[in-house]
Amino acid sequence: MSLVSRYVANVQRFLPPGMRDDVGQELQSLLEDRIEAEAERVGHPLAEAEIAAILREHGHPRRVAGSYLPAPGLASSGAFALYKRTLGRIVTIWFLVTIAVGLYEIYRDNGSSALDGLMGFWHGVYDLMALLLIAVTLVFHFIGDALDRSGRAWRWDPARLPQPQGTWLPVSLPRVIGGSILAMSFLALVVAAPHSFASSEVTVAVGDGVRPLLPVLHGLALFSLLLTIVNLLQRHVTRAKLYAWVAAAIAIAALVSWIIIFHRVLVLTQPGLGKWGSLFISVWPEVLVRALLALAALLLVRSAWRAWQRARTPGLPLI
Amino acid sequence: MRTELRRGGLVMAVLAALREKHYGYSLRKRLLDAGIDIEEGTLYPLIRRLETQGLLESEWIESAGRKRRYYKATENGLHVLDQLRGEWSQMVLSLEQLLGGKP
Numbered sequence: 111m112s113l114v115s116r117y118v119a120n121v122q123r124f125l126p127p128g129m130r131d132d133v134g135q136e137l138q139s140l141l142e143d144r145i146e147a148e149a150e151r152v153g154h155p156l157a158e159a160e161i162a163a164i165l166r167e168h169g170h171p172r173r174v175a176g177s178y179l180p181a182p183g184l185a186s187s188g189a190f191a192l193y194k195r196t197l198g199r200i201v202t203i204w205f206l207v208t209i210a211v212g213l214y215e216i217y218r219d220n221g222s223s224a225l226d227g228l229m230g231f232w233h234g235v236y237d238l239m240a241l242l243l244i245a246v247t248l249v250f251h252f253i254g255d256a257l258d259r260s261g262r263a264w265r266w267d268p269a270r271l272p273q274p275q276g277t278w279l280p281v282s283l284p285r286v287i288g289g290s291i292l293a294m295s296f297l298a299l300v301v302a303a304p305h306s307f308a309s310s311e312v313t314v315a316v317g318d319g320v321r322p323l324l325p326v327l328h329g330l331a332l333f334s335l336l337l338t339i340v341n342l343l344q345r346h347v348t349r350a351k352l353y354a355w356v357a358a359a360i361a362i363a364a365l366v367s368w369i370i371i372f373h374r375v376l377v378l379t380q381p382g383l384g385k386w387g388s389l390f391i392s393v394w395p396e397v398l399v400r401a402l403l404a405l406a407a408l409l410l411v412r413s414a415w416r417a418w419q420r421a422r423t424p425g426l427p428l429i
Numbered sequence: 430m431r432t433e434l435r436r437g438g439l440v441m442a443v444l445a446a447l448r449e450k451h452y453g454y455s456l457r458k459r460l461l462d463a464g465i466d467i468e469e470g471t472l473y474p475l476i477r478r479l480e481t482q483g484l485l486e487s488e489w490i491e492s493a494g495r496k497r498r499y500y501k502a503t504e505n506g507l508h509v510l511d512q513l514r515g516e517w518s519q520m521v522l523s524l525e526q527l528l529g530g531k532p
């Protein structure tokens with residue numbers, strides 16, 4: 111792929127999907143005109159270094175894309191994409207920290223004060239997050255302002271731009287949301303289902319072999335949520351993301367398979383029923399939960415296989 | 430300061446140049462020939478913005494194996510140009526009056 115096409119693809123990367131084709135086509139044509147005119151002027155076809163100099167003069171892809179977008183207000187158009195990405199990362203990290211500490215508070219055995227402690231913690235978290243967002247916005251506002259005033263170009267090299275081997279493929283929104291719903295369902299199945307079966311007569315507990323694995327399962331479900339958030343922020347398929355998903359899906363499927371093969375998942379007991387009676391009432395939920403877990407493992411393996419095949423397809427865009 | 434001073438006149442310069450059909454690079458050259466050196470990163474987004482506002486219209490034309498997007502001022506664009514020209518003349522008169530006493 112020529113340096114110009116690579117440059118154009120990188121500009122498109124920072125544009126909303128509706129503008130990519132139109133702006134990309136026009137930018138390609140404009141740059142080719144410019145290069146052609148320059149070649150006529152110097153009397154020989156331009157070398158790659160000369161083309162790179164023209165592209166550098168044209169501006170960093172992020173900045174060029176920003177100039178096609180309406181002025182966002184909070185940060186200068188050239189810095190807005192970076193500002194948005196930084197905010198996205200902060201929100202993601204904060205979200206995960208909140209969930210992790212929240213789960214820790216829920217499972218910590220400190221009696222009735224757990225909920226109060228959790229609420230207090232969340233208030234603190236959101237106050238600090240609001241301050242962070244304000245600080246980041248102000249920093250970007252001043253940096254963008256200073257850059258605009260000084261007119262200085264950012265240091266960058268067109269030859270080091272990432273190499274796309276086709277169009278940048280957007281991740282479909284239904285797929286992203288579907289992934290999130292599946293992850294949440296999985297989390298609900300593992301955490302909430304045993305409690306919802308319980309009543310005053312019947313006690314339900316997670317099997318002894320499975321209990322130590324619950325934090326791992328939470329971690330994997332959270333990883334899936336994280337991947338969903340990254341997909342929502344980035345909305346592009348990359349080979350690295352596909353391989354990460356293959357590894358995660360195989361790990362989760364292996365763990366789930368190990369649980370359903372070697373461990374009892376649920377233990378239901380009802381006083382007065384005796385050993386065989388308790389065993390009888392615990393059979394059907396056990397079968398149901400095992401069937402659901404087996405289905406989840408199969409779906410994960412299928413998803414991993416598809417991601418593996420896709421990652422090995424030539425022409426996949428790389429970021 | 431200089432950039433800010435020029436910024437106001439750019440729309441007028443572009444509309445005036447696009448009374449004739451031009452593609453991006455030829456428009457820049459036309460402006461350059463008239464003494465207006467405008468950065469590509471400013472010019473191309475500007476013409477797209479003017480098109481969105483209905484002041485310009487564009488079409489893709491293929492010639493000698495190359496596709497180029499040609500722009501031209503619309504009726505509305507020419508009307509706005511006339512209005513801007515009136516404002517500009519008025520402003521020049523006022524400024525000259527103010528600057529008249531200076532060396």
